[in-house]
Each structure stands twice: as C-alpha cells, then as structure tokens.
Amino acid sequence: MKTFLLSFGLLLLTCQVMLAQDDFRIGGKLIYGTEIESIGIGATAEIPIIDKLVIAPDIGYYFPKKEGDVKFNMFEINGNVNYYFVDDETLGFYGLGGLNYTHAKVKFDNDFVGSGSGSSGEVGLNLGAGANFPIGKNFLPFAEIKYVLGDADQLVIGAGVKFNID
Template identity: 30%
Template sequence: MKKNTFLLFVLLCSVGIYSQNIPVSINGNYRTEAEDFGIGAQVMIPVYKGLMLTPNVTYFFEKEYNFNSSYINSNIKQKTLNYGLDIHYAFYLKNSRSFVSPFLGVEGMTGWSTISGSSMSFSQSSSGIGIDSKWSSYGGDLTDTTVLGNIGVAGKWFLDDRFFINTQVKYSLVFEDMDGNHFVFTAGIGYAF
C-alpha cells in the first residue's frame, strides 16, 4: 500500500514537472528570534494545477551570544542549517504568471554551537573562616536538531517570462520549545526553467 501511494505521488509530480515551468530561487533570509541572517534556495515543483511542493534549504550564518555577570562569563557561537518541505497553493494574478501562495510545511533545523566561558566557584576556606573563590573554565561543542512547523504566505512576482522576485513570510513553530517560535522574512531572485 505504501509503495503504491509513493509511486502515485512520484507519477503526479512527474506529470506536473513535465507540463509546467519549475521556479527555482536563491534567497536572503532574516530570522526574528535569533536575529540572524541566512542564504538559501528553494524549488517549487508543480503537482496539480495550483498545488506545489517546495523543498528548501537555508544556511544561517554564525552568530555570537555573550552572557557576562559577576559570576559567569559565557560565549556561544551558533550557526544553523534549515531544510524543509512546504505545500503551496498558488492564486494567480489576473493576466499574469505572478502568484500569491499560502503554505504549510515542516522543517528540520540543525544547529552547531561552540560554548566557552568561565564561572566562579565558592568553597569554605581551609581555615574554616570565610569563603574562597576561584574561576573555572569550561567549553565544548554541541549539535542539536529540532523539528519545526511552518505556516506562511509567499509571492512570485514575474519580471518577464522566466525571471521573478521571490518574497515570503513564514511563522515557524518550534515544537520542543514554544518560546522559540519565530518569523522568517525571505526575499530573493529566481528563474523558472
């Protein structure tokens, strides 16, 4: 049953790809929660009429976070790679190839962090009177993968028969930590093959 469903899906995608142009774009991205920038690419694969599957990938550049207080000094450098699949439905503008498409999707986010810093530790002095303190260093590398859900709206604004401007706004839901939900604003240029 699963094999037949998969084959039907591949057949529908193949028919859609054969009969229509495939928009491919290179994009710049801004993520609100982390306040970082990334570069990415997406392909819109027509499946049936206005329905499109959109695989995408974005690399968010390294960002540095610092936390300093009287007792802790930390430095975190983090970069992430997001990869996902969205389902779009295109509403074409009258007498135009340009369209607006609401979408839903799922995305994986893999982050690589380097953590370093120092903290002050306290202990009772050897004489029993007073408290001794000393600074200790720590550090290490961390890799983490998270699953996100996406909801948003995109627009493809054709300049001629092939070239277009890509715009997109999405709200990403971080299922493991709802405080990490964020918007991603995207703008780019593309070509329809």
C-alpha cells in the same frame, strides 16, 4: 556544515530529476530569522503537482553568530506545499504549509568554564504566505513570510529570485 552541504546536494539532485516538469522553478534567497536574530542564505525550488499546487523544498543557512565566547550556527530544511490563489503575468500569491527541520549548534570557549559544544535538531510545521512578482517569462523576484511552529519557534522573512526552467 556537512549536513547542510549534504542537504543542498540532495536539493540539487532532486531539481535535476525534476527538470522535465513544466514550469519548474529554482532560485536563491536571503532570509532573516527572528529567534536566531541573524540573516542567512537559502535555495528553493518549485515542482508542479497539479494546477495551482506545487511542492516547494528549500534549505536555509544562517550566518554564524558570536556573542562573547559563544558561537551559534543554525540551518533549516523545509518541505512545503504552496497553493497559488493568484498566478498570472503580474502577480503570483500563495499560501504555504509544510514540515521544517531546524538544526542548531553552540560552541563555547573561555578561561573560566573551559570549552565545549552541543547541538540539537527540532522538527516543526511551517505556515505562511508568499508572492512572486514576475519580470518577463523566466525571472521571478519573490517575498515570503512563514512562522515555524515547534520547539524552534521563529518567524522567517525571505526575499529572493526564482527562475523558470522550461
């Protein structure tokens, strides 16, 4: 959790530094991971580089999952680049690619085995697509799907809202 909070703080700091950029976006989202089979929350940003290309850092935290005596937590940090194939007043469609870091932690406690915990971090690649559905100038609901390739393979489906910061 400390690492998640530190990562979230770094994302916010990056966003503050980049506020001077045109069409800078920041937002929040709900996510679902098929491997962990849990929903979570996340924060995202878009920082323009050139026409149709943005850097898109984001983080996601999956709600803890408990099965019997085992509790499982997971979060991810992503550094993506989005390329907008379509970006107009009614639709923004983009492809995404980037790096992923996934951190998982398991705790168990029972009378037979005892108690213990373990954690692991994995690096992977993101490949996916997304779409923005602009409502007005500054309010952009969006949906996104990506596959994380690596030791922590999973499909991640997300939806949320981004806000233009001019």
